[in-house]
Amino acid sequence: MNEKIIIFLFLLPILSFYILVWLYPLLLVVLQSFGIPALTTRAEGEYPTLTYYVTFFSTRYLDYLWFSFWNSLAAVLLALVTGYFTALIAFIYEFKGKRVFNMISKIPLFVPYLIAAFMWWLLLTPRGYVYDLLLHLGLINEQVKLANDPLGIGIIFANVWMHIPYVMLISIGTLKVINPELIEAARVLGANMRRTVRYVFIPLSIPGILASLQLVFISMFGGFSVAYILGASFPNYLSVRIFEDAAVLYKWSFASVGAVIYLVTSLVITYFYSKITRWGLKV
Numbered sequence: 001m002n003e004k005i006i007i008f009l010f011l012l013p014i015l016s017f018y019i020l021v022w023l024y025p026l027l028l029v030v031l032q033s034f035g036i037p038a039l040t041t042r043a044e045g046e047y048p049t050l051t052y053y054v055t056f057f058s059t060r061y062l063d064y065l066w067f068s069f070w071n072s073l074a075a076v077l078l079a080l081v082t083g084y085f086t087a088l089i090a091f092i093y094e095f096k097g098k099r100v101f102n103m104i105s106k107i108p109l110f111v112p113y114l115i116a117a118f119m120w121w122l123l124l125t126p127r128g129y130v131y132d133l134l135l136h137l138g139l140i141n142e143q144v145k146l147a148n149d150p151l152g153i154g155i156i157f158a159n160v161w162m163h164i165p166y167v168m169l170i171s172i173g174t175l176k177v178i179n180p181e182l183i184e185a186a187r188v189l190g191a192n193m194r195r196t197v198r199y200v201f202i203p204l205s206i207p208g209i210l211a212s213l214q215l216v217f218i219s220m221f222g223g224f225s226v227a228y229i230l231g232a233s234f235p236n237y238l239s240v241r242i243f244e245d246a247a248v249l250y251k252w253s254f255a256s257v258g259a260v261i262y263l264v265t266s267l268v269i270t271y272f273y274s275k276i277t278r279w280g281l282k283v
Contacts, residue, residue: 026263032256052257060234065261067235068227071152072220075159079216082160083167084209088201090168091175092193106169108162117229120158121147124230130157147230154230155237159220166219167212174208175201210277218266238262 031037035049056062090102108116123130124146134140147154178201186196227237238258246255 029256029259032253033260035253037252052253055254056257056261061238061241061258061261063235064238064241064258065265067152068221068237068239069265071155071237072159072217072223075156075220076163076213076217078156079160079163079167080209080212083164083212084171084205086164087168087171087175088197091172106165109165111162113162113223113225114229116162117158117226120154120161120226121229124154124157148232150232150235152227152231152236155227158226158230159223162226163216163219166216170208170212170215171205174205178204214270214273214277218270221266221269222262 033052035047035052086105090098090105095101111119122128125131126142128147131140131146134146135142140146145153146157182200182204183196186200191199222239223237224239224243227240228243231237231240239262242255242258242262245251245258
């Protein structure tokens, strides 16, 4: 039997699985966004239409998409800075209780998103521990809302907390492959720790930093649970609007348009990010 046929037969089960559980439902969503509810049946008067897309780009749906983007970007930058430098400190210095610290820092990895969202909702609402602490320190006043607020502050808090461990794990892996001789050479040449971090650790950590940025951003950008619990009624993440259109308002075509736009936006962001990453690594 031809070798290519054997390979195809081995791959056929997994290809069939992906077609049935991913490609076919995706095709149905795309068709639904054009007003076609099914492949096999079509009621009288049901023809492909761009009406739902026109409505999407001419109404407040774009505000949901923009809010999803900038809120996710703000959260990922905070998680990236906090997670990387925390990993750097844990990598460079030896201190008592380091093993316990490493264990505690991984706790968010085992907390479901929905549970974490409720936890931060309790902390950030009035009378919550974090809210009361910030109020006592004079950093906020009683008019400020940290949960279900139009700026998405609560969403940022929760997303940063949940994704710091991912950044730390990727950063630690990147730091461990740095040649120790480069660090030693920097010290021999008189570089203090601050200059060593600036000119040795950070430049050689760029691959890990970029990988963390992409993975964490896509996770936040497409998230639902945190935005649903901690977000305001408007603006909020596009994923929440898609849920409301599908499960509350039964506007299946509008929900499908939102899903298609979400997917296309994620693919475009990933494409340009990959281009920028390759350019940055070459430089």
